[in-house]
């Protein structure tokens with residue numbers, strides 16, 4: 074029978090974990106583990122995506138006779154030996170009605186937590202199922218992905234907010250300033266949805282429809298993001314090299330109101346801005362009831378963006394906003410969707426500012442850098458056992474590799490405390506329960522806290538009043 078990894082939780086783990094029930098000390102009755110970001114690219118981490126994993130994989134009667142049988146057969150083939158913990162899984166089936174006897178406690182979704190703080194803990198709730206805690210590590214650590222996308226996206230929001238503070242009348246446009254172009258560059262439809270939802274924690278502009286679906290299905294959000302009619306090269310180039318003006322006119326005719334975005338670099342972006350938009354279609358642009366967003370899509374972004382703005386200025390003029398920076402007429406904006414990342418954003422906005430252009434004039438699109446150019450190491454996400462009960466004795470468990478002090482793990486039962494605006498992880502069970510911010514989100518097959526996307530967004534919101542440093 075083909076393995077149905079897509080449904081069978083017993084198959085969603087690393088092979089070596091299938092043998093781990095035989096490797097703990099005799100009479101181990103509790104294994105307690107935690108997840109953290111040990112720090113990496115970003116000092117703070119937006120915690121997001123655990124609820125997706127819990128709802129998709131852990132809630133309800135996830136263990137069945139058929140799944141146990143399928144796993145038993147597959148692992149016999151895989152190892153060439155019978156290591157599978159059939160008795161352990163049958164015990165869960167019989168004594169817990171197929172529900173997982175574990176407790177997961179976590180910081181609220183959307184929380185922004187400095188690295189090296191505990192983000193969630195996992196423990197078995199039935200002493201016979203000590204082996205289950207770390208069986209779930211493989212799946213639970215995959216939260217690194219939505220978390221890291223949400224974090225990387227939020228750091229770009231802070232950059233854009235800074236430049237809006239410095240050069241724009243207000244920050245009203247901030248939610249739409251970074252648009253997700255990353256669907257095609259994602260590893261899979263599922264990962265596009267998960268990562269794209271991570272981006273939508275911070276923004277409301279996306280072309281990754283899978284992300285809308287994840288926010289709707291797993292975070293009770295009817296519509297988490299928006300987009301508009303936009304051209305791609307094929308809808309321009311199929312009109313022929315001499316047909317670019319007709320292609321542009323067709324767009325303006327089919328989409329006579331609202332925002333419409335037209336990629337304009339198919340042949341010569343300078344000619345398109347200067348002669349087509351700036352002369353041949355000038356009055357069409359000026360009279361249209363909406364905003365034309367011109368999209369360059371090649372060349373060195375800092376140079377192209379500023380040169381396009383200056384050409385459009387020459388043709389359509391500008392006004393000075395309250396901060397003294399130039400602003401194109403409201404019917405005209407640009408979007409830069411090529412080469413956009415956390416690393417390049419500032420240089421583009423700085424180049425604009427140097428030539429007195431407000432950040433108000435531009436929207437960004439980001440694809441691979443937003444959803445794909447990340448890995449578990451970006452934020453050094455790790456899952457480690459810190460406490461066990463062995464022969465009824467509490468044991469603080471830890472690792473402290475002489476070869477890498479940075480991999481030292483925390484000891485004992487952990488609490489994440491928040492006081493005076495600071496998070497603090499307290500180890501060895503010495504925390505103050507009154508200051509503990511953790512929520513029990515899952516226990517014995519049940520999701521106990523169901524965060525809405527609005528709640529997640531509120532928790533992750535940046536300080537909009539903070540003047541740029």
Ligand SMILES: O=C(Nc1cccnc1)c1ccc2c(c1)ncn2CC1CCN(C(=O)c2ccccc2)CC1
Pocket residue numbers: 249250252253254255278280299300301303304332333334366368408410436438
């Ligand atoms: O080229 C686009 N998508 C794309 C997708 C995949 C690969 N390449 C490009 C694309 C998509 C959306 C675009 C775009 C260009 N140019 C402008 N937009 C729309 C953005 C949508 C949201 N924006 C709004 O201001 C806004 C729109 C609706 C409601 C409220 C605000 C700002 C612009």
